Amino acid sequence: MFRIVSKSVLNPSVVRMEIKAPFTAAKALPGQFVIFRIDEQGERVPLTIADYDREKGTITLIFQIVGASTIRLSKLEVGDRLQDLAGPLGMPTQIPEGAKRVCVIGGGVGCAIAYPQAKKLFHDGIEVDVIAGFRNKDIVILEEEFRANSSNLFICTDDGSYGRKGFVTDMLKERIESGVQYDCVIAIGPIPMMKFVSKLTKEYGIKTIVSLNPVMVDGTGMCGGCRVTVGGKIRYACVEGPDFDGHEVDFDELMYRNGVFREREADCRMIAQADSKEGK
Amino acid sequence: MPNMSLTKTPMPEQDPKVRARNFEEVTLGYTPEMAMEEASRCLNCKNMPCVSGCPVGVPIPQFIKKLTEGDTEGAYEVITSANGLPAVCGRVCPQERQCESKCVRGIKGDPVGIGRLERFTADTHRKSGKTAVTKPAPNGHKVAVIGGGPSGLTCAGDLARLGYEVTIFEALHAAGGVLMYGIPEFRLPKQIVQQEIENLKALGVNIMTNMVIGKILSIDELMEQGYEAVFVGSGAGLPRFMGIEGESLVGVCSANEYLTRINLMKGYREGYDTPVLQSKAVAVVGGGNVAMDAARSALRMGAEHVYIIYRRGMDEMPARKEEIHHAKEEGVEFLNLNNPVKLLGDENKRVRAALLQKMELGEPDESGRRSPVPVEGSEYELPVDTVIIAIGTSPNPLIRTTTEGLEANKRGCLVVNEDMLTTRDGVYAGGDAVTGAATVILAMGAGKAAAKSIDAALQQK
Ligand SMILES: Cc1cc2nc3c(=O)[nH]c(=O)nc-3n(C[C@H](O)[C@H](O)[C@H](O)COP(=O)(O)OP(=O)(O)OC[C@H]3O[C@@H](n4cnc5c(N)ncnc54)[C@H](O)[C@@H]3O)c2cc1C
Ligand SMILES: Cc1cc2nc3c(=O)[nH]c(=O)nc-3n(C[C@H](O)[C@H](O)[C@H](O)COP(=O)(O)OP(=O)(O)OC[C@H]3O[C@@H](n4cnc5c(N)ncnc54)[C@H](O)[C@@H]3O)c2cc1C
Ligand code: SF4
Ligand code: FES
Numbered sequence: 001m002f003r004i005v006s007k008s009v010l011n012p013s014v015v016r017m018e019i020k021a022p023f024t025a026a027k028a029l030p031g032q033f034v035i036f037r038i039d040e041q042g043e044r045v046p047l048t049i050a051d052y053d054r055e056k057g058t059i060t061l062i063f064q065i066v067g068a069s070t071i072r073l074s075k076l077e078v079g080d081r082l083q084d085l086a087g088p089l090g091m092p093t094q095i096p097e098g099a100k101r102v103c104v105i106g107g108g109v110g111c112a113i114a115y116p117q118a119k120k121l122f123h124d125g126i127e128v129d130v131i132a133g134f135r136n137k138d139i140v141i142l143e144e145e146f147r148a149n150s151s152n153l154f155i156c157t158d159d160g161s162y163g164r165k166g167f168v169t170d171m172l173k174e175r176i177e178s179g180v181q182y183d184c185v186i187a188i189g190p191i192p193m194m195k196f197v198s199k200l201t202k203e204y205g206i207k208t209i210v211s212l213n214p215v216m217v218d219g220t221g222m223c224g225g226c227r228v229t230v231g232g233k234i235r236y237a238c239v240e241g242p243d244f245d246g247h248e249v250d251f252d253e254l255m256y257r258n259g260v261f262r263e264r265e266a267d268c269r270m271i272a273q274a275d276s277k278e279g280k
Numbered sequence: 281m282p283n284m285s286l287t288k289t290p291m292p293e294q295d296p297k298v299r300a301r302n303f304e305e306v307t308l309g310y311t312p313e314m315a316m317e318e319a320s321r322c323l324n325c326k327n328m329p330c331v332s333g334c335p336v337g338v339p340i341p342q343f344i345k346k347l348t349e350g351d352t353e354g355a356y357e358v359i360t361s362a363n364g365l366p367a368v369c370g371r372v373c374p375q376e377r378q379c380e381s382k383c384v385r386g387i388k389g390d391p392v393g394i395g396r397l398e399r400f401t402a403d404t405h406r407k408s409g410k411t412a413v414t415k416p417a418p419n420g421h422k423v424a425v426i427g428g429g430p431s432g433l434t435c436a437g438d439l440a441r442l443g444y445e446v447t448i449f450e451a452l453h454a455a456g457g458v459l460m461y462g463i464p465e466f467r468l469p470k471q472i473v474q475q476e477i478e479n480l481k482a483l484g485v486n487i488m489t490n491m492v493i494g495k496i497l498s499i500d501e502l503m504e505q506g507y508e509a510v511f512v513g514s515g516a517g518l519p520r521f522m523g524i525e526g527e528s529l530v531g532v533c534s535a536n537e538y539l540t541r542i543n544l545m546k547g548y549r550e551g552y553d554t555p556v557l558q559s560k561a562v563a564v565v566g567g568g569n570v571a572m573d574a575a576r577s578a579l580r581m582g583a584e585h586v587y588i589i590y591r592r593g594m595d596e597m598p599a600r601k602e603e604i605h606h607a608k609e610e611g612v613e614f615l616n617l618n619n620p621v622k623l624l625g626d627e628n629k630r631v632r633a634a635l636l637q638k639m640e641l642g643e644p645d646e647s648g649r650r651s652p653v654p655v656e657g658s659e660y661e662l663p664v665d666t667v668i669i670a671i672g673t674s675p676n677p678l679i680r681t682t683t684e685g686l687e688a689n690k691r692g693c694l695v696v697n698e699d700m701l702t703t704r705d706g707v708y709a710g711g712d713a714v715t716g717a718a719t720v721i722l723a724m725g726a727g728k729a730a731a732k733s734i735d736a737a738l739q740q741k
Pocket of ligand 1 (some may be wrong): 031046047048062066067069112179212214215
């Protein structure tokens with residue numbers, strides 16, 4: 001179990017892996033995630049199920065290389081196995097009943113998390129506009145996949161090197177102002193992006209779902225590390241989320257709480273990079 | 281002639297100053313001579329008051345008698361006729377409230393060190409390598425056990441010994457429950473837990489890890505797969521927070537998170553990836569075993585000051601007496617009759633202090649303990665960089681919310697009848713999932729009782 005059956009590099013810091021995990025593949029729905037451990041020494045790391053193939057019994061993970069664990073994961077090859085993998089965890093994304101037109105917004109690697117949602121909605125016959133934002137042309141991912149699974153795809157880059165110049169919020173605002181009626185917006189990406197999308201959609205009264213990525217350990221509701229404040233109440237993202245109502249989330253709190261191990265992680269990153277330069 | 285010494289034979293221990301900085305086991309265990317000396321303090325009373333104090337009815341005087349005869353293996357057999365995890369129980373049971381509280385030698389002087397003798401017996405057996413476990417002939421019935429804590433392990437073991445094909449479904453990557461993720465190495469070496477799990481495997485018990493029931497498979501699906509009965513031993517792992525201002529600050533976590541990072545993920549060891557908070561001054565809120573374990577772990581992680589903040593008095597603390605004693609010896613500072621009212625952060629949202637309010641003891645409440653009453657205007661700041669909340673846990677709602685017809689009371693505990701049967705046909709439950717956070721031995725007792733009921737029900741089929 002948990003054997004890597006295919007691997008591809010989407011951009012210099014984003015990798016896609018397909019992994020044999022029949023129990024997970026049988027049950028997975030968009031919005032859910034897995035927690036895995038590379039080996040005995042590894043951390044428990046959460047990643048969204050970006051795609052699944054019930055017949056082959058495989059799931060796809062798309063991850064950004066940001067620190068020790070994702071660097072180690074990126075070094076595994078086809079045929080290698082993960083020691084542990086648990087999932088699907090969390091609640092599947094709940095689209096409001098009767099929604100006819102939905103805007104799915106992805107920021108950077110958040111596009112990987114937003115992709116299964118877009119795909120499912122599109123296949124359910126809902127009009128899906130995708131707005132995908134990236135810093136620049138070199139890191140654009142999943143363009144083909146989104147194009148095949150959406151009614152309209154809008155790519156934005158911060159520097160204008162590809163698609164439209166500007167932020168996803170500019171594009172969203174333009175669409176809304178031009179008279180497009182969205183029943184729901186799904187925004188997944190960096191915390192500031194989700195915060196500003198939610199702020200904008202609140203003005204227009206459009207229901208907005210965001211997917212939160214607090215630090216997790218067990219993923220079963222046992223540690224409380226993933227607690228987030230939504231509508232003034234403590235919620236455990238691993239069991240009650242990771243999707244929440246964007247208009248209710250305390251994004252600033254999530255932002256500082258995610259920095260809890262920042263100093264130690266920076267150390268790990270330096271060590272891991274040094275290791276990789278030495279070819280370890 | 282019994283040994284009439286009024287005091288227990290002392291337990292060899294690591295020096296408090298040394299052990300407060302390492303994760304090795306604190307108590308070293310009796311030598312055979314010490315065990316003989318302590319065993320001979322037992323009067324072998326006819327009415328066996330100690331046995332009435334033991335939740336699983338270990339034949340205490342009988343096993344102690346075997347020890348006085350030098351027959352440790354015989355003693356082991358006597359204990360394991362009632363208790364499948366003696367090496368664990370000898371270390372973690374609150375003996376002072378169970379068997380030892382009833383011992384006649386305790387009327388004048390110390391009771392017999394029953395827990396220490398139990399541990400000696402189990403450790404001697406383990407070191408002898410005599411674990412002749414044989415797989416019994418299968419009886420053709422399949423049972424699923426949810427959760428690999430003491431209740432699940434006991435239920436699985438008892439059923440496997442009767443020939444059932446048992447599969448344990450455990451949510452985490454390792455079985456053991458609180459014994460693996462909660463209770464620290466220095467109190468319960470993980471190798472002992474592993475050995476018990478290996479013994480179960482040798483009995484033919486199949487353990488599937490990473491299986492979060494309710495998400496990956498539901499109880500209904502297990503039954504469709506041909507499991508004729510299900511035992512739910514999913515514990516009470518959901519941590520409670522206080523609901524005061526500042527609990528979201530960086531540096532504030534539940535004891536479960538802190539202990540899991542250290543014990544299950546081995547974050548304290550070189551080479552393991554999971555980070556643990558690095559602290560100088562730690563406030564642990566709570567007065568139970570969980571609080572003591574978190575506080576003593578924080579010392580071992582290098583904290584200079586570790587405070588226990590508990591709103592009642594010293595005598596009201598629910599922790600095992602030995603843990604409080606050890607924590608004090610190691611330098612944990614006890615702030616009893618203090619209650620946090622607010623946590624204060626710095627400009628980076630890291631906790632910098634706890635605002636504490638002094639309490640005094642008022643009238644006894646419904647639990648019979650004198651209830652704490654706040655002293656007006658007594659608030660003061662205690663500078664800390666870490667706050668660990670250990671004020672209790674409740675059962676995880678995952679299973680009951682994904683299983684139709686499974687009733688729970690208002691505290692979220694599963695409702696069972698005297699046979700440990702839940703409100704769903706074929707679904708049994710026990711341990712913390714039913715009682716709320718309790719003890720290892722009560723969880724084991726429940727697993728045992730459920731195994732008996734499951735066997736009775738399936739044999740009638
Ligand atoms: C439900 C969920 C789904 C996610 N899905 C994806 C995904 O599909 N693709 C993707 O690239 N990333 C995803 N993430 C984020 C991913 O888990 C982190 O990037 C990863 O844990 C970083 O580990 P690291 O050791 O490589 O980096 P580190 O250097 O350890 O951390 C970098 C940053 O990642 C975050 N992080 C660290 N440890 C954890 C942890 N245990 N749990 C959550 N966040 C952590 C912190 O904010 C930290 O600052 C998801 C997170 C969650 C909670
Ligand atoms: C830090 C700490 C110290 C303690 N110290 C002592 C002590 O000194 N003495 C003492 O007697 N007691 C002590 N206790 C209490 C004791 O450990 C518990 O009462 C006992 O472990 C309960 O056993 P259990 O089998 O009911 O549940 P647990 O030990 O909680 O095991 C439950 C298991 O079920 C798994 N699980 C949960 N949900 C699911 C699911 N949906 N699917 C699959 N698996 C699931 C969990 O991962 C876990 O492994 C302590 C508790 C803690 C937390
Ligand atoms: S009560 Fe004490 S002295 Fe009597 S049998 Fe039990 S352990 Fe021995
Ligand atoms: S990750 Fe531990 S409770 Fe959610």
